[in-house]
Amino acid sequence: MKFDDKIPIYYQIKNYIYRQIIIGELAPGDKLPAVRQLAVDLTVNVNTVQRALGELISEKIIEPQRGKGNFVTEDKQTIEKLKKLLITDQLKELYENLHKLNVTDQEILNYLQDYINERKQVQS
Amino acid sequence: MTNTIEIKNLNYRKNYRSILEDVNLNIESGKTVGLLGENGAGKTTLMRLIAGVAKGASGSITVAGKNGVPEKKSFISFSEQLDGFNPSMRIDKIIRFYEDVYPDFSTEKYNQMAGFLQIDEGLRLSALSKGMKEKLVIGLTLSRDTKVYLLDEPFGGIDSMSRKKIIQSIIKWKSDDAVILVSDHYVSEIASILDEVVIIKDRTIYTQKSAEEIRSKYAEGIEQYYESIYEGNDTND
Incomplete structure (x- = not known):
């Protein structure tokens, strides 16, 4: 993924995940890749991925499950x-x-x- | 968060010329920080002082709470240019040396990197091209598992494919509390992995800012922001 360096990267990661969910690339209940794997795939800092996921969690778009990882909400x-x-x-x-x-x-x-x-x- | 690197009132002169003046800098644990500045601004000197390679500065540099040079050195992996090694030494011997000297050196990590960087261990140091030597240096530096990595313009002669793989290895291997301080004058390639940028100008720390803050507050890329500071049309603050 290519980032626009003028826009906060955490925000671009959020939008990327939003789109993945809307187009069904990430289906309800799907597990997201681990934070570090996402960071490697997107070539960004782990802290930046964490911030993006943190906001997605507070927006209830993704749900963390203790010890298992992050999952796309199943709430339609x-x-x-x-x-x-x-x-x-x-x-x-x-x-x-x-x-x-x-x-x-x-x-x-x-x-x-x-x-x-x-x-x-x-x-x- | 605790500071992994704390620099207080650092002044450094060499040959009666002031190189760094009144440098104060804190770097929190876990951060990846870009050290930016023109050639000759003092980036390498600052790294050498942090690493304890350059001596004779006034002020204090504390790394992971320690002041003593030998203790600090054990926490710091610095991308030195292998000048201390005999040019006729073979690469595999240099790797053995790292294994012996640094208990935290991971041969497994090194082999992974050497694989994609295609470093030929049978060659002698003197036979390496500039780019190949830089690959060896970054491979050796990143293969230690330590608290602080000082990468002094690590990508200069390295092709873009290898650069990308090195950056991915950094993301993959960096432990959560490790600090990476990386200097470069090409900012764009490392911009996406930086938490903060520190800009050196006029022999001191001109500014230290969060990378995301630069993007959200000024709607500028890191490179643009950095250039605006050096061109003197800095409208910020």
Whole structure:
């Protein structure tokens, strides 16, 4: 994984794990690799991985089991909420950027619909 | 957290020239710290003083609570350039020497590293290229299991694939309370493994900052931050 050195790495690790969970690469109940293994795989400091996991644990996205390791939550609602949060983040950015271009709400909807139609045509 | 390295009011002169002035520095146990600064800023001198190789400084350097040079040396693995060895000595003899002198030297770790670094033990020291010698030095330095590792520009002549593997070995083997102090002027490659950076400028410690703090507070990469300090358009603090 390539990190952007301008963004805190613990934050990028969190996002990486979020995405793994959303796309199902890490399924509910799956065990995460050991902290040190994650650090080696991502070529980052162990302390940084620990910080990222610590936050994921307090967000209840992952659950530590004593002596066994860290597991992806099996609570479907938590994962659903996470997915919604990530989608909202993307929408927020799109919405704000378009507003800066003086595009109205209705226009955003129209443009988005047109864009989706265009993409469909490209694919078919 | 306890400090593994404590430096107080360190001053060092050589040939009537001041090299380091009023250096105060604490490094907590377990941290991986990048020591950054221009050529000639005093990075190597500071490492040599911590390691007890350079002498004659005023002030104090405490390592793992100890002040005496022999005690400190037993805690410190320093990437010395093997200058003390006879150039005609074979590499396998040098490895045996490390095994004999350092009870914490792990031949197993060394062999693993030597494997991917492709160090030929049958060669004599004088036959090694610059890059090969650097690989040997880093292999020997990291194969000890100790409290402090001082890596003085360890990657200069080493190809990027080997560099990556060395960095991975560091992550894999570093014990939780060990301190690594690594100097380099190419920051980007080691940036992701650093807890903190210490920048030497104008013969003293210009700043000591958490790597993640630099990213979150200034939205800058470590390299950018370091360059901004040296270019003098430092808008921070």
